[in-house]
Amino acid sequence: MRTVDRLRPAVVNGLRELRANKVRSLLSMSGIILGVASLVAMVTVVQGMVGNFRQFVDAMGGIEKITVSREPLPREQEHLAELSEGLTMRDVVRIRATVPLIANISPEVRVGFEKLANGHRETLTYVTGVSADYLPVAKRWVDPDKGRFISDLDVHNMNDVVVLGAAVAADLFDANEDPVGKVIKVRGRSYIVAGVLNNIEGSGFQISSARSRSSGGSWRYRNYGAFIPVTTALTKFLGTDRLSGLGLRVGDPAQLQDAVDQTERALLQSHKGLRDFGITTNEQTLEDFRRTESAFKLSLGGVAGISLFVGGIGIMNVMLASINERIREIGVRKAVGARGGDLFLQFLVEAAVVSFVGGVLGLVVSMGIVSLMNLVLAAAIPTSASSMLDPQVMGMGLGFSVLVGLVAGVYPALRAARLDPIEALRHE
Amino acid sequence: MRPLISIRGLRKTYRMGDEDVHALDGVDLDFAQGEFVAILGPSGSGKSTLMHILGFMDRPSAGSIVFEGQEVAGLDPDRCAWYRSNRVGFVFQAFNLLPRLTVLENVALPLTYRQDSDPGRNADAARAALERVGMGHRLDHRPGELSGGERQRVAVARSLVGRPAIIFADEPTGNLDVRNVDRVLDLLGSLIAEGITVVLVTHDLSVAERASRVISMRAGRVQEDRRR
Numbered sequence: 001m002r003t004v005d006r007l008r009p010a011v012v013n014g015l016r017e018l019r020a021n022k023v024r025s026l027l028s029m030s031g032i033i034l035g036v037a038s039l040v041a042m043v044t045v046v047q048g049m050v051g052n053f054r055q056f057v058d059a060m061g062g063i064e065k066i067t068v069s070r071e072p073l074p075r076e077q078e079h080l081a082e083l084s085e086g087l088t089m090r091d092v093v094r095i096r097a098t099v100p101l102i103a104n105i106s107p108e109v110r111v112g113f114e115k116l117a118n119g120h121r122e123t124l125t126y127v128t129g130v131s132a133d134y135l136p137v138a139k140r141w142v143d144p145d146k147g148r149f150i151s152d153l154d155v156h157n158m159n160d161v162v163v164l165g166a167a168v169a170a171d172l173f174d175a176n177e178d179p180v181g182k183v184i185k186v187r188g189r190s191y192i193v194a195g196v197l198n199n200i201e202g203s204g205f206q207i208s209s210a211r212s213r214s215s216g217g218s219w220r221y222r223n224y225g226a227f228i229p230v231t232t233a234l235t236k237f238l239g240t241d242r243l244s245g246l247g248l249r250v251g252d253p254a255q256l257q258d259a260v261d262q263t264e265r266a267l268l269q270s271h272k273g274l275r276d277f278g279i280t281t282n283e284q285t286l287e288d289f290r291r292t293e294s295a296f297k298l299s300l301g302g303v304a305g306i307s308l309f310v311g312g313i314g315i316m317n318v319m320l321a322s323i324n325e326r327i328r329e330i331g332v333r334k335a336v337g338a339r340g341g342d343l344f345l346q347f348l349v350e351a352a353v354v355s356f357v358g359g360v361l362g363l364v365v366s367m368g369i370v371s372l373m374n375l376v377l378a379a380a381i382p383t384s385a386s387s388m389l390d391p392q393v394m395g396m397g398l399g400f401s402v403l404v405g406l407v408a409g410v411y412p413a414l415r416a417a418r419l420d421p422i423e424a425l426r427h428e
Numbered sequence: 429m430r431p432l433i434s435i436r437g438l439r440k441t442y443r444m445g446d447e448d449v450h451a452l453d454g455v456d457l458d459f460a461q462g463e464f465v466a467i468l469g470p471s472g473s474g475k476s477t478l479m480h481i482l483g484f485m486d487r488p489s490a491g492s493i494v495f496e497g498q499e500v501a502g503l504d505p506d507r508c509a510w511y512r513s514n515r516v517g518f519v520f521q522a523f524n525l526l527p528r529l530t531v532l533e534n535v536a537l538p539l540t541y542r543q544d545s546d547p548g549r550n551a552d553a554a555r556a557a558l559e560r561v562g563m564g565h566r567l568d569h570r571p572g573e574l575s576g577g578e579r580q581r582v583a584v585a586r587s588l589v590g591r592p593a594i595i596f597a598d599e600p601t602g603n604l605d606v607r608n609v610d611r612v613l614d615l616l617g618s619l620i621a622e623g624i625t626v627v628l629v630t631h632d633l634s635v636a637e638r639a640s641r642v643i644s645m646r647a648g649r650v651q652e653d654r655r656r
Contacts, residue, residue, distance in 0.1 A: 328524065333526075334509070334512070337509055337514070337541040338513075339541070340509075341506070342509075421485050
């Protein structure tokens with residue numbers, strides 16, 4: 001007889017027992033329901049967190065980004081402060097010449113909040129001086145029909161051009177109006193709009209249009225801001241040659257550390273040994289996050305594990321009670337030819353069926369929990385993307401529930417298998 | 429002709445506290461094929477123990493049982509289960525039908541424990557057995573919906589569905605009213621025509637009178653073996 005043929009009546013029988021004792025079955029399943037619900041909800045929420053964080057790291061330029069920032073001199077070099085020139089365009093040239101691992105160098109200078117005006121339409125936005133390399137480093141782009149970004153020529157010629165964030169363009173221009181080529185005022189001076197940056201859209205779970213390199217999530221605030229050539233910003237707004245910082249992109253993320261070391265050496269050399277800069281990568285942030293993630297997984301996994309364990313005890317308890325009530329049945333089955341193994345299988349499958357059904361109910365509950373959490377999270381942290389139930393995680397939850405049922409069913413099933421048929425038939 | 433069952437020197441001893449109780453104290457008997465036998469005796473006489481041992485539900489402490497030419501006294505539990513599902517049928521005083529199963533499923537139950545079990549064939553055999561006992565019209569009922577007499581007829585159908593060599597009926601009429609007693613006993617008696625040996629276990633002399641052979645037991649021994 002094939003295994004399937006032996007299992008099917010056992011499964012049918014399990015379902016029948018479950019239907020005959022609805023309340024008791026539900027109570028015995030409650031542990032499994034809670035266990036699976038917490039397990040699945042936990043994994044889903046942690047996955048959502050991971051997804052959020054990926055977006056966050058991406059918004060910061062991803063793992064391949066190195067940030068060079070101005071730093072005060074360390075204590076032992078404080079007396080040399082007069083010699084410090086800060087970060088300048090000379091550093092850009094220097095790194096470009098001596099650190100081939102760096103694919104892009106984006107000098108950045110923060111101008112600050114400025115008033116932008118198109119006739120009587122005005123908006124206040126943060127203006128940053130950048131070069132053409134800003135795009136690959138920040139993982140942004142200008143859609144082809146929305147003009148162009150700041151070019152090398154703009155930087156070289158100190159042109160009065162501006163590239164607007166999508167939200168800024170929407171503030172200054174009508175929807176049917178093409179901003180490209182128009183003249184707007186920035187701090188009262190005329191600038192030609194060269195282009196509009198890509199729109200980072202949506203609060204949806206996942207933005208994955210074919211061209212989307214950076215996943216959007218709810219990072220819509222990045223649609224604000226305006227960009228002018230770095231040289232224009234330095235000369236016409238700030239009157240200095242000191243940059244706010246450099247954004248570097250490593251060609252090969254595997255060589256991140258080498259690139260950091262080489263950059264540091266190049267800068268120390270051009271800065272006459274003065275440590276007036278700091279170099280940071282996103283790696284530390286990632287590492288911190290991974291630690292948080294595994295802490296979450298461990299603690300929540302522990303909770304889920306304990307509730308599944310308790311669920312298993314519940315199932316075992318009810319199976320033992322059920323076997324006590326059905327001693328007569330066991331006796332009859334043995335009298336008509338059931339072997340110990342047949343009854344073992346029957347009660348083991350029954351336990352598995354009960355916990356499987358519990359697992360399914362647990363999945364339903366977990367869906368409720370996850371959508372509730374999405375609501376709460378969306379209210380608390382607007383940038384968070386909502387979590388979705390992953391079929392793989394649901395499968396895992398079901399698998400766990402059946403496993404718990406099988407383990408919990410072994411002892412009661414053994415008891416049933418070992419009952420003496422004569423004693424069992426005499427049982428009242 | 430070789431007897432269906434031949435037992436020699438059968439003993440069964442229980443330990444009750446400090447005392448050994450001899451439920452069977454040296455029993456020698458032969459059962460022929462197609463015999464209608466009643467085992468008569470008060471409670472504690474050993475008749476139930478004898479039935480359990482012959483029905484492969486219990487093992488003797490000593491002695492020999494030859495069943496269809498095979499020595500079966502020391503079989504392991506799985507082998508005993510094989511005999512129960514293939515060669516032996518039981519009818520109980522309390523019917524012992526499973527309340528959650530339909531009449532048809534109850535009757536097919538012994539077949540489901542066979543190695544060559546097949547749902548379609550099981551159902552056919554169960555239906556035929558139910559027709560045989562006049563219960564073919566109640567296939568999809570639950571036992572709880574039947575009268576006592578009907579339940580016992582279903583139980584008889586279950587005992588004969590596997591075409592056993594022998595059926596043990598343990599006080600089969602104990603829970604029945606007078607009208608149904610006759611009906612069930614007639615039914616059991618009619619099975620011998622099919623070559624089935626029927627063993628009635630009872631303490632009721634009027635029931636035992638229906639058999640063609642009455643074995644009286646007392647204190648673990650055969651007191652009288654009377655053929656009519």
